Amino acid sequence: MSDPINLIANWLQGLLLGLGLSVGLTKIILSFVGAVVVATIGMLTVIFLIWLERKIAGRIQDRLGPNRAGPYGLLQPFADVIKILTKEYTTPDGADVVVYNIAPIMAVASVLLIWAVIPFASTVVGTNLNVGVLYIMAVGAFGLLSILMAGLSSNNKFALLGAFRSVAQLISYEIPMVVSLLMPVIFARSMGLVDIVEAQMPWFIILSPLAALIFIIASMAEVNRAPFDLMEAESEIVAGFHIEYSGMKFGMFYVGEFLHVFTVGALVATLFLGGWRGPWAEQYPILGLIYFYIKTFVGYFIVAWVRLTVPRIRIDQMLDFNWKFLTPLSLVLLIITAVLDRVLVLVNSERWVYSLVMFLANILIIWATVEVLKKTTSKPKRKEFPMRPVAMAPETSTSTEPSS
Amino acid sequence: MITLNWVLIFSAALFSIGLFGVLARRNAVAILMGIELMLNAVNVNLVGFWRFSNPAVITGQAFAVIVFAVAAAEVAVGLALVISIYRRRKTIAADDIDLMKW
Amino acid sequence: MDNNWLYIGLFFLVAPLIPALAILAPLFLAPKKPNKIKSQIYECGIETYGETWIQFKVQYYIFALIFLVFDIETVFLYPWAVAYNSLPLFAVFEGVLFIIILLAGLVYVWRKGDLEWV
Amino acid sequence: MTGMDSLFLIFAVITLISAFLVVTTKNLFHAALWLIMTLFGVAAIYVLLNAFYLAVIQVIVYIGAIAILMIFAIMLTQRVMNPSGRIFNKNWIIAALLGAFMFIGLVIISMQTGASKTTLPQISGQLDTVSELGQALVSPNAYVIPFEVASVLLLAALIGAIFVSRKR
Numbered sequence: 194m195s196d197p198i199n200l201i202a203n204w205l206q207g208l209l210l211g212l213g214l215s216v217g218l219t220k221i222i223l224s225f226v227g228a229v230v231v232a233t234i235g236m237l238t239v240i241f242l243i244w245l246e247r248k249i250a251g252r253i254q255d256r257l258g259p260n261r262a263g264p265y266g267l268l269q270p271f272a273d274v275i276k277i278l279t280k281e282y283t284t285p286d287g288a289d290v291v292v293y294n295i296a297p298i299m300a301v302a303s304v305l306l307i308w309a310v311i312p313f314a315s316t317v318v319g320t321n322l323n324v325g326v327l328y329i330m331a332v333g334a335f336g337l338l339s340i341l342m343a344g345l346s347s348n349n350k351f352a353l354l355g356a357f358r359s360v361a362q363l364i365s366y367e368i369p370m371v372v373s374l375l376m377p378v379i380f381a382r383s384m385g386l387v388d389i390v391e392a393q394m395p396w397f398i399i400l401s402p403l404a405a406l407i408f409i410i411a412s413m414a415e416v417n418r419a420p421f422d423l424m425e426a427e428s429e430i431v432a433g434f435h436i437e438y439s440g441m442k443f444g445m446f447y448v449g450e451f452l453h454v455f456t457v458g459a460l461v462a463t464l465f466l467g468g469w470r471g472p473w474a475e476q477y478p479i480l481g482l483i484y485f486y487i488k489t490f491v492g493y494f495i496v497a498w499v500r501l502t503v504p505r506i507r508i509d510q511m512l513d514f515n516w517k518f519l520t521p522l523s524l525v526l527l528i529i530t531a532v533l534d535r536v537l538v539l540v541n542s543e544r545w546v547y548s549l550v551m552f553l554a555n556i557l558i559i560w561a562t563v564e565v566l567k568k569t570t571s572k573p574k575r576k577e578f579p580m581r582p583v584a585m586a587p588e589t590s591t592s593t594e595p596s597s
Numbered sequence: 598m599i600t601l602n603w604v605l606i607f608s609a610a611l612f613s614i615g616l617f618g619v620l621a622r623r624n625a626v627a628i629l630m631g632i633e634l635m636l637n638a639v640n641v642n643l644v645g646f647w648r649f650s651n652p653a654v655i656t657g658q659a660f661a662v663i664v665f666a667v668a669a670a671e672v673a674v675g676l677a678l679v680i681s682i683y684r685r686r687k688t689i690a691a692d693d694i695d696l697m698k699w
Numbered sequence: 700m701d702n703n704w705l706y707i708g709l710f711f712l713v714a715p716l717i718p719a720l721a722i723l724a725p726l727f728l729a730p731k732k733p734n735k736i737k738s739q740i741y742e743c744g745i746e747t748y749g750e751t752w753i754q755f756k757v758q759y760y761i762f763a764l765i766f767l768v769f770d771i772e773t774v775f776l777y778p779w780a781v782a783y784n785s786l787p788l789f790a791v792f793e794g795v796l797f798i799i800i801l802l803a804g805l806v807y808v809w810r811k812g813d814l815e816w817v
Numbered sequence: 818m819t820g821m822d823s824l825f826l827i828f829a830v831i832t833l834i835s836a837f838l839v840v841t842t843k844n845l846f847h848a849a850l851w852l853i854m855t856l857f858g859v860a861a862i863y864v865l866l867n868a869f870y871l872a873v874i875q876v877i878v879y880i881g882a883i884a885i886l887m888i889f890a891i892m893l894t895q896r897v898m899n900p901s902g903r904i905f906n907k908n909w910i911i912a913a914l915l916g917a918f919m920f921i922g923l924v925i926i927s928m929q930t931g932a933s934k935t936t937l938p939q940i941s942g943q944l945d946t947v948s949e950l951g952q953a954l955v956s957p958n959a960y961v962i963p964f965e966v967a968s969v970l971l972l973a974a975l976i977g978a979i980f981v982s983r984k985r
Contacts (some may be wrong), residue, residue: 197705218819228713236717255724277777281729285740292850294722301718309710318854320703325948327873328707334881347847349740357892360885361759364766367881371773378780385945408933436741441725445718474762496784507703511814516805527776528795533781535791599822601935602927604866606876607829609857609923612834613916618840620912621763626890630852633883634836637859640871648866652940655949659960661871662775662950665878666967667920668975669771672883676890677978678758683894704864725831758963761979767882768975772968774874775954782951790955805970815981 197479202227213312224367232305239451240270246451246497276526280440289346292447296526297438297445298344299339304453306332311459312387314469316480321387326374329460330367333415336453337363343446344434355433355523359417365515366414366421369407376530377403377464390468400466400513404553405465407523412457413496416450416514420503421511458492463468465493526558603655604645612638625679629672636668761813772801825865832858843890843904867940870947923973 202223209219244259244267251258284290310325314319322328337360345358378384380400381392389397397406414421435446462468466488469481502593506514533554537547611634620630640661647657682688779786779794786794808814835854842848856879863872903913925935953959 220702221709222704224702225713228706228710229760232710232713232717277791278725279728280725280728281735282725286738287740289846292847297722298718299713302714305712309707317922320706322703322707322869324869324873325944327774327870327877330774331873331876331881334876337885345888347740351741355754357759360889361762363765364770364882364885368766368769368773371770375773375776378777379783381780382784383890384777384781396726435942440729441722445722448718463859470783498772510807512814516765517809521805524798524805528798531780531783531791531795535788538715538784539788594729598827598936600933602863602933603825605730605927606864606924607833608869609920609927610833611855611894612923613838613920614833614836614958617916618827618917621902621909622840623906624845625838626887626894627848630839630848630887633852633879633944634839634855637856637879641859641862642864644871645865645867648868649935649937652867652938653944653949655946655953656873658868658946658950659870659953662874662954663960663963663967665874666771666971667774669767669878669883670970672886672976673767673978674981676760676766676840676886677982679889698962704869705977719843738861745974755889755892757893760887760982761962763886763889764978764982765975767878767886768971770882771878772971774877775964775967778870778947778951780951781945782886782948783956785948785952786955789957790952790961791960795957798966800968800972804975807972807976808979813955813983 198314199478228309231308234453234457235305235308235452236448239448240274240456242451242455242493243270243273249494249497251502252499262321263534270284271309274467277429277441277444282442282498283437283439285348285437287348289348292342292346293437294442296339296343297442297449298337299342300449301445303332303335303339304449305455307456307460310386311463312390312468312486314478315475316478319392321385324384325386326384330374331387333363333367336449340434343438347434349437352436355436357409359434361508362414362417362421362511362570365512366411366519367498367522369515369519370415372520372527373404373411374402374464375527379530380535386463386468390463390470393467393470395542396465396467396470400525400548400551401555402552403526403559404530405461405521407519407526408465409457409461409492409495409557410519411562412460413499416453416457416496418450418454418496419500422504422505454496455489455493457496458489458494461492461578462488476593509558522558522562530552537567601649604641604649608638608641608645611635611641615662625682625690626676629675629679631635632671636664636671640664647670758816765808768771768804769801772797821865825862826862828858828865832862846888849884849888849891849901852887853880856880856884867946870950 205226206223207221209222210216214222220506248258248266249268259269262272264266284293307329310320310322311326312321340356340359340363344352344354344359347353348435377389377397380397383389435443438446462485468488469478469485471480471484474481474484530551530597533550542550615631615634616640617627618634622628622631642658643661643664647655647661650657751813776797779790779797782790832855833896835851835858838851839848840857842851856875860872860879863869885958954964955961
């Protein structure tokens with residue numbers, strides 16, 4: 194009973210083979226069922242996540258969050274789903290109807306596709322692609338495309354502006370993301386996510402905390418969450434690329450965004466926090482699944498926390514931060530990691546020495562970066578105003594009457 | 598049973614469609630799209646020859662990777678030229694851009 | 700072609716199917732009473748003014764250009780990283796040289812002021 | 818192996834139809850979307866031919882970068898929704914004939930070689946093409962010179978393209 198998921202899969206396989214189906218067809222049907230289950234669980238998680246995030250937001254902003262529908266407002270997301278299902282669709286005049294309708298589908302699909310390569314536990318693995326990490330980046334291209342399609346087909350200026358802004362942001366932050374993902378690949382000598390999880394004898398966040406940090410920041414920009422939510426920017430361009438969408442079509446963009454944040458949590462867990470690894474995870478794969486979900490929620494919580502704490506940045510700051518800080522930093526980190534790795538392997542050091550040197554090198558880079566930033570950045574010059582009394586004590590107010 | 602010929606015919610068709618696009622379209626961006634199609638056809642050929650001759654020798658894939666880099670450079674410079682021409686002449690129709698004809 | 704990609708291929712079928720079903724459901728559940736005003740383009744409550752396809756800054760294109768070059772070069776580093784164990788020392792420095800050329804490009808566009816959003 | 822054959826045919830037909838629409842669609846934004854469809858079909862064919870790394874970078878580079886760049890250029894240069902004027906130039910019939918001759922000629926040439934008899938060789942299970950490619954691209958007796966030259970070429974393209982498109 195240590196592995197209920199594979200038990201069910203084996204039972205299903207036996208059942209299908211018993212029905213007289215061929216081996217190849219059975220494999221296809223099993224893969225199909227697996228894909229449907231993984232995708233459906235992803236979608237259902239979102240319903241819970243929306244409630245969770247609203248609760249966290251409430252707590253951080255010193256209010257209650259949803260608390261009317263059901264205990265602790267747990268039924269609130271279901272009420273929202275029912276509401277959004279019965280909303281009318283409006284299609285704007287002059288919209289490019291086919292493209293307009295495909296865009297929200299692609300937005301969700303591009304995120305769901307990432308779940309195809311994530312290992313949930315030691316035995317529950319969809320696939321182990323030998324190009325897994327690059328597959329994740331490739332699927333991200335479809336998300337980019339969905340935003341562009343939504344913005345260009347809506348026949349709306351705000352949508353167009355939002356789409357262009359967000360594409361500029363997404364493509365910029367893809368560079369540090371790709372480079373930071375090279376670090377786990379160098380450590381694991383493989384692009385397959387299963388291999389990467391199995392190689393994490395100390396977790397990769399210990400080997401390269403800076404890479405994890407860069408990855409989290411870059412993916413925060415990739416999911417368009419505050420502080421990088423320029424493309425929505427309610428106060429500037431109303432809602433950005435999905436302004437003309439209503440009802441479930443808008444809901445799909447919303448779901449896509451939440452699911453993407455959760456997926457980022459899963460990627461952080463898989464690539465840097467050891468995936469399903471933990472005590473007794475090899476013997477009892479179901480434990481690995483639980484560890485994986487806990488780590489995913491940790492990653493998710495970090496992203497949500499930053500979103501609720503930090504204000505939105507301007508577009509020039511966003512681009513400067515990426516091109517003048519994150520990209521050079523990640524490239525320098527890559528050079529140092531590559532050279533150090535080769536040197537440490539050449540002197541044939543122990544695993545703990547390797548980890549310690551890598552960790553110290555990362556800390557050193559962070560320290561040096563902070564020092565360089567202190568030296569080079571100047572504080573924004575604000576106009577100095579003379580000190581003026583705001584309120585005056587009653588006895589002095591008559592003598593120092595302002596001249597104005 | 599799939600043979601090398603299938604891949605070759607497919608890439609020949611892709612190449613010919615791209616060639617037609619390059620020669621017949623008026624819009625300069627569309628011409629660049631045609632060139633992309635032709636480069637893709639070349640890549641399909643390279644991969645096909647790699648797969649059907651000796652997969653242990655990686656030459657075909659290495660060539661295809663270099664073609665990727667060349668295609669990217671070509672698109673970057675080509676589109677920059679198109680934008681520059683548009684800014685001066687307010688058109689990107691290829692048969693209107695005849696400044697250097699004689 | 701191996702079985703891993705069969706699963707990926709099926710995922711490519713399933714992943715669009717679920718949101719497509721969710722989008723189709725309101726066609727049976729939701730009211731449908733379109734009118735002229737409802738389907739107007741939203742523009743903060745005023746009537747639509749001018750053309751939608753406005754001219755954009757060339758800056759967007761320049762950033763996309765820088766992205767294209769960097770994206771390709773970083774993607775080429777992945778096979779190098781995968782093969783890291785079996786590389787000779789010379790090859791490691793080839794990779795580092797590659798990254799340095801990349802950094803030189805970044806320094807160039809930075810110096811020339813093309814990274815400024817003006 | 819009939820499954821693979823039919824998959825190849827399906828992807829090939831989808832790709833060729835989209836490619837045809839790329840060169841004949843009037844609306845350039847739609848043409849770009851069809852181009853993306855074509856490139857995706859080519860990526861699927863790479864997967865069928867076991868070139869996984871190429872399939873993935875096909876999507877990353879072509880769809881994620883080149884197609885986006887094209888859409889940006891379209892937005893910068895033309896009113897897409899109201900395309901005016903003809904699609905083709907005066908010589909389009911000659912171009913079509915030339916394309917058809919090219920196709921027929923290539924098919925005849927490939928028929929005359931032994932290509933129609935070359936079947937898929939088996940790939941051994943432990944052949945890791947990504948790792949092989951990584952070694953080939955940086956090892957001195959293989960492709961290190963093209964690899965480094967490609968990076969210099971991209972750098973030159975970056976500098977040149979920015980110089981041309983910059984506002985003066």
